Amino acid sequence: MKQRNLLFALDLGATSGRSILGVLENGKLELQELTRFPNTIIQVQGKYYWNIYALFEALKDGLKTIAAKGIEIDSIGIDTWGVDFVYVAEDGSLLGLPRSYRDPYTEGAQEAYFEQLSRKEVYDITGIQFMNFNSLFQLFAAKKENSSALKAAKNILFVPDALSYLLTGKQYCEYTIASTSQIVNAYNKQMEPKLLEVMNLSPALFPEIVMPGKTIGNVQSSVATECGIKPTPVIAVAGHDTASAVVAVPAEDENFAYLSSGTWSLMGIETKEPIINDKTFDLNFTNEGGVDGTIRFLKNITGMWLLEQCRKEWEKAGKSYTYPEIVAMSDGAKPFRSLIEPDDASFANPPSMLKAIAAYCEKTGQPVPEEDAQVIRCIFDSLALKYKHVLDSLQEVAPFPIKKLHVIGGGSQNKLLNQMTANAIGIPVVAGPSEATAIGNIMIQAMGLGLVKSLQEVRDVIRNSVSPEVFEPKDSNIWADAYTQFKNIINK
Structure with missing residues (x-):
């Protein structure tokens, strides 16, 4: 690994986010923070949301910062917190803002769901820890609310996948983020129909599940032009x-x-x-x-x-x-x-x-x-x-x-x-390392680009880069x- 590669990571937490440049050269990785911004929950009529459009603007600001520095990046990767998602309409537009996992609308949802399918059955399929805000129970609560967004949705995208969609126009579900939902079958790694049938929903609501390291597509020309970058590949990193x-x-x-x-x-x-x-x-x-x-x-x-x-x-x-x-x-x-x-x-x-x-x-x-x-x-x-x-x-x-x-x-x-x-x-x-999430994001991009071949090789680079x-x-x-x-x- 002798050539110099420049990889762009968007790392979003539940209170703040950052864009980071990873410089991978001669088997070592260095990070440079580009931008930092708040991520706040919006309360509207008693409901709690994430401002997905503000996050997309923050993503573009990071890319504009890269362009202003005259840096040409090789790829882009996005990671966020788990479980929350966006509804997408037939015409491809987003059906409002994603609800936040801190919204209390899921209180009691688990108990009501288990009246239809037992707690043990759910665990045996998914192997996922029970938490009120898991996507499964968010969907159940949305169905109970008679959510118009859910009714109109053609697709559902988890937050990192939604941001990648706004960049590329391509819809997919990255495996690690999808697995936090408590809807994925732990063995076949696909959305489990039995869990969704309880709500009369279809697995077809979710796009294809892809594994970390897959290139989803290039940044759309309109976004690339706006940000001053080339149509850079967007790689599905470990979205969670x-x-x-x-x-x-x-x-x-x-x-x-x-x-x-x-x-x-x-x-x-x-x-x-x-x-x-x-x-x-x-x-x-x-x-x-x-x-x-x-x-x-x-x-x-x-x-x-x-x-x-x-x-x-x-x-x-x-x-x-x-x-x-x-x-x-x-x-x-x-x-x-x-x-x-x-x-x-x-x-x-x-x-x-x-x-x-x-x-x-x-x-x-x-x-x-x-x-x-x-x-x-x-x-x-x-x-x-x-x-x-x-x-x-x-x-x-x-x-x-x-x-x-x-x-x-x-x-x-x-x-x-x-x-x-x-x-x-x-x-x-x-x-x-303290910057573990950004490092992991960037090194999965490196895997997707073929710069490293395995998880162990990734860790060899990291041991060579941190103390x-x-x-x-x-x-x-x-x-x-x-x-x-x-x-x-x-x-x-």
Whole structure:
């Protein structure tokens, strides 16, 4: 790999997005951030939407920035969060804005759906973790609402696929993003008719499912002219941001688990086949699509959402803490004074996270955090112990021994939490890269262009390009006692 390739990634999260240039040369990758922009939920008449047109404009702004710099890119890839989708009309126009997964219209949808098809049947087909906002239940809720957009839809596109469609005019469903919907059959990797028949819907609503690395088409001439670029190929990367992030794990073999750490923490392993059985059903583990024929067997955990919501409240009270200050405050606070179950329903979207944490501690007979540092320490201790709880369950069903935990994403920069996690789980934590999603997006483009041939070759390039930090376990007896305390609290 000696020639120099320039690859453009759009990486969209639920609160912000970025366009990034990847420079791939001599077996190494470098990233350059081009633009950064907010992604906000719009509330209209009590319903919550994403502004897909604003996101498309942001995508074009990134391409215009490239053109202004005189850079000629080789390809484009787009990744976003999962489950949300857009309805497309017969004439190809979008039927309004996509609903946000944070819209409460899916409350009660699971229970109503299971009256038609049992929870176990759904899991046995899809292997997907049950969450209220999964696309399956969004469609069920839309049908119950008598949605005019659903009635008029010829096709349904997930968010990254919709943005690629606006670029290219080509409609497809990328496999990893489609797998988050809880509509895809985990074995044949196609939309499952039985799940849609409950709502009198047809799999024909969804375009062809394609695998990561496939070139969808070139940027339409009108868009290329507007942005000042050539008709560049658009490649279906792992459209789900976590799937792209997992690609960037700099692993040397298969004996690892990963933790994609951000607003959500996603912990899992990479397998060759789905793991769907009574045990994984009881544990509510998910089998989502990966790259190069892999399955991402994982569990969603509430992550930095807890701290992010507390920070918002502190800022309103005139207290703005930098991240180094937060880490220092936590490090100086007494450990294990108060612990919470991060996935408790009371923390999903409370009016006040600080009050929710206080109420949980009071309910479970623990000291209520009185100082900000105690709240932060409570969150970090609880996350590290929750990771231990999930990793233990993961090891029970994994087809291989887990010898390392790779922490990727923004949370990989939290050295204190990384050390606490290593202490809790008793195996080394390898932290980095923090820009995992963008790196994965770009390297899948490289696969699509034939610059690298396999997932292992991708990871060879990534190991050659980043310098992860390793955290070895310490204080094992202290953390073992804390874990017993944690289990007693979450089981109350």
